[in-house]
Amino acid sequence: MEERLTVGRVAELAGVTVRTLHHYDEIGLLRPSMRSAAGYRAYSAEDVERLREVLAYRRLGFGLREIADLVDDPATDTVARLRRLRGLLLEQRDRAAAMVTAIDRELEARAMGIRTTPEEQLKVFGAQLYDAIGSAYPATRRTEPRIAARIWDALGDARTVLNVGAGTGSYEPRDRDVTAVEPSAVMRALRPADAAPCVAATAESLPFEDQSFDAAMAISTVHHWPDPVAGLREMRRVARRVVVLTYDADGTGWRQRFWLTRDYLPEFADLLVGWPSLADLTRAVGGRAEPVLIPWDCADGFFEAYWRRPEAYLDEHVRRAVSVWTRVGPQAEQRAVSRLHEDVSAGRWAERNRDLVTLDAAELGLRLLVG
Numbered sequence: 001m002e003e004r005l006t007v008g009r010v011a012e013l014a015g016v017t018v019r020t021l022h023h024y025d026e027i028g029l030l031r032p033s034m035r036s037a038a039g040y041r042a043y044s045a046e047d048v049e050r051l052r053e054v055l056a057y058r059r060l061g062f063g064l065r066e067i068a069d070l071v072d073d074p075a076t077d078t079v080a081r082l083r084r085l086r087g088l089l090l091e092q093r094d095r096a097a098a099m100v101t102a103i104d105r106e107l108e109a110r111a112m113g114i115r116t117t118p119e120e121q122l123k124v125f126g127a128q129l130y131d132a133i134g135s136a137y138p139a140t141r142r143t144e145p146r147i148a149a150r151i152w153d154a155l156g157d158a159r160t161v162l163n164v165g166a167g168t169g170s171y172e173p174r175d176r177d178v179t180a181v182e183p184s185a186v187m188r189a190l191r192p193a194d195a196a197p198c199v200a201a202t203a204e205s206l207p208f209e210d211q212s213f214d215a216a217m218a219i220s221t222v223h224h225w226p227d228p229v230a231g232l233r234e235m236r237r238v239a240r241r242v243v244v245l246t247y248d249a250d251g252t253g254w255r256q257r258f259w260l261t262r263d264y265l266p267e268f269a270d271l272l273v274g275w276p277s278l279a280d281l282t283r284a285v286g287g288r289a290e291p292v293l294i295p296w297d298c299a300d301g302f303f304e305a306y307w308r309r310p311e312a313y314l315d316e317h318v319r320r321a322v323s324v325w326t327r328v329g330p331q332a333e334q335r336a337v338s339r340l341h342e343d344v345s346a347g348r349w350a351e352r353n354r355d356l357v358t359l360d361a362a363e364l365g366l367r368l369l370v371g
């Protein structure tokens with residue numbers, strides 16, 4: 001017999017009142033599809049699945065009418081709806097991280113007797129992650145020529161190129177006709193005056209016709225997209241060739257690969273939860289994945305860039321230009337940095353990682369997907 005739950009049990013499990021469930025029933029948002037022998041409401045497994053979605057959208061701040069449209073959307077199945085929900089929740093998490101950063105900044109300013117303007121205070125609420133951290137980006141983020149050469153090779157003879165999640169345009173090839181896509185207003189404003197034209201949009205919904213570019217590229221950005229697979233499919237739709245620089249987060253191998261996450265910042269694992277496998281990403285691109293080694297003196301200060309220069313991570317400017325540090329939160333960051341500081345000063349880091357000094361380049365999970 002199919003399992004059914006009483007209204008009281010469902011309310012208890014979901015942490016809502018019975019009144020709320022009655023209300024959802026009355027407005028047709030969630031009608032329990034079964035009745036007990038005595039005629040009371042009873043919820044089936046499908047009803048519970050629907051309730052879970054309704055409550056998640058409530059938590060995201062959606063109104064009941066909007067929720068009804070979302071959960072009744074005939075164009076999507078459960079998996080697609082869960083993916084959409086997941087994307088929205090990740091976005092909310094990143095927005096919360098951006099707000100924490102902005103509040104920390106205000107606290108610091110107040111401690112120094114500086115008052116933030118009302119405009120600055122309100123900006124926090126509309127902020128995307130990169131609107132909050134973007135201004136710190138140019139300090140250490142720039143083109144790494146050896147990685148750029150790999151990307152440009154992979155673009156082949158493409159003449160028109162779309163750069164998705166373009167940021168300040170570090171890897172935009174100068175000798176092609178480039179169009180950039182970048183959702184953060186702060187990042188768009190940081191693009192050099194002579195950079196390619198930039199459209200405000202997201203990867204998941206590219207405002208271009210099918211096959212309108214020879215190639216589309218996305219560099220160090222896919223991990224920020226609420227729905228990476230949907231974004232990569234969009235790139236495939238608008239371009240004949242797709243080139244993506246991303247990260248292989250499969251299994252637990254990444255834990256051991258990089259001393260920073262292994263010994264100091266295990267919270268990095270939280271950022272990878274639900275991240276698609278490399279195989280899924282490669283399939284969405286419809287091509288192959290090639291390892292990209294990181295030179296020891298990498299010019300672009302991304303998270304793994306300083307694998308042979310641990311002191312760099314003690315520098316606030318280095319960390320502020322990498323979203324990982326904001327996303328793990330200030331507590332994890334402070335703990336990791338002070339432990340690293342102690343280990344570097346005491347010679348423990350050098351002792352533990354003595355094999356690294358002989359390497360010119362390291363395999364830390366960077367992958368170039370070409371399709």
Ligand SMILES: C[S@@+](CC[C@H](N)C(=O)[O-])C[C@H]1O[C@@H](n2cnc3c(N)ncnc32)[C@H](O)[C@@H]1O
Pocket residue numbers: 130141164165166167168169170171181182183184187201202203204218219220221224225226
């Ligand atoms: C680490 S930066 C990389 C920028 C640039 N590609 C580079 O290599 O320097 C990540 C960028 O992805 C952008 N981004 C975030 N969510 C996005 C989305 N859904 N679609 C497209 N870009 C997104 C951010 O605003 C940010 O500029």
